Amino acid sequence: METSAKANALDQMAVPAFETAMTERSYGLLGPLTLASRKTLWPIISQTAERLCGERLALAAEAAHVMPPIGAQGLNTSLKDVQCLLHLAQARPDGLGDVAMLDAYHRARITDIRARAVGIEMLNRTSMLSVPFLRDTRAAALKGLHGIAPLRKSVMQLGLGLPKSG
Numbered sequence: 001m002e003t004s005a006k007a008n009a010l011d012q013m014a015v016p017a018f019e020t021a022m023t024e025r026s027y028g029l030l031g032p033l034t035l036a037s038r039k040t041l042w043p044i045i046s047q048t049a050e051r052l053c054g055e056r057l058a059l060a061a062e063a064a065h066v067m068p069p070i071g072a073q074g075l076n077t078s079l080k081d082v083q084c085l086l087h088l089a090q091a092r093p094d095g096l097g098d099v100a101m102l103d104a105y106h107r108a109r110i111t112d113i114r115a116r117a118v119g120i121e122m123l124n125r126t127s128m129l130s131v132p133f134l135r136d137t138r139a140a141a142l143k144g145l146h147g148i149a150p151l152r153k154s155v156m157q158l159g160l161g162l163p164k165s166g
């Protein structure tokens with residue numbers, strides 16, 4: 001993630017210069033990097049639909065929620081939407097797309113979607129902190145999180161949408 005000015009500058013770089021910049025930024029950990037597709041700019045924003053349904057319509061995945069990629073939650077959250085729709089359809093096939101099914105879908109998913117969007121937005125804002133004191137506090141908090149195995153595991157399970165293990 002970059003500020004708009006830096007992102008635009010990277011976007012306008014010629015491919016060889018951009019590949020050099022990519023390799024430098026990754027400290028060469030994976031060897032020299034080359035582009036596998038054209039460059040694309042993604043605005044880092046959060047958006048959540050107020051309602052996940054309308055008349056015979058269900059909004060799912062990125063049509064319903066956009067999250068910064070930092071917490072790797074976009075696809076997971078999208079798959080949970082689809083899984084929820086599938087379960088509702090299997091539970092009552094005759095009611096496919098009716099008001100009761102679509103309302104149940106909205107109620108089942110909206111809280112989880114909003115909670116993840118808020119959490120990711122906070123993580124995103126934290127990751128962009130540049131004031132040294134706040135940046136150091138963030139680094140210390142992440143170090144602490146990483147060092148406490150049960151806490152680290154719980155956060156990872158939460159991110160993956162898995163039930164908490166005993």
Ligand SMILES: Cc1cc2nc3c(=O)[nH]c(=O)nc-3n(C[C@H](O)[C@H](O)[C@H](O)COP(=O)(O)OP(=O)(O)OC[C@H]3O[C@@H](n4cnc5c(N)ncnc54)[C@H](O)[C@@H]3O)c2cc1C
Pocket residue numbers: 042060061062063069071072073074075076077078
């Ligand atoms: C840079 C980046 C990194 C990400 N990293 C992660 C990650 O690490 N982990 C994670 O869980 N999620 C991640 N995500 C989010 C994840 O990619 C999305 O949440 C997920 O792809 C959403 O699925 P979708 O089907 O809604 O949309 P998409 O995958 O965007 O699919 C929409 C499809 O519709 C097609 N389409 C668009 N308009 C039309 C039209 N008019 N007619 C026909 N077809 C059309 C598009 O070509 C596209 O193929 C990331 C997203 C970005 C941008």
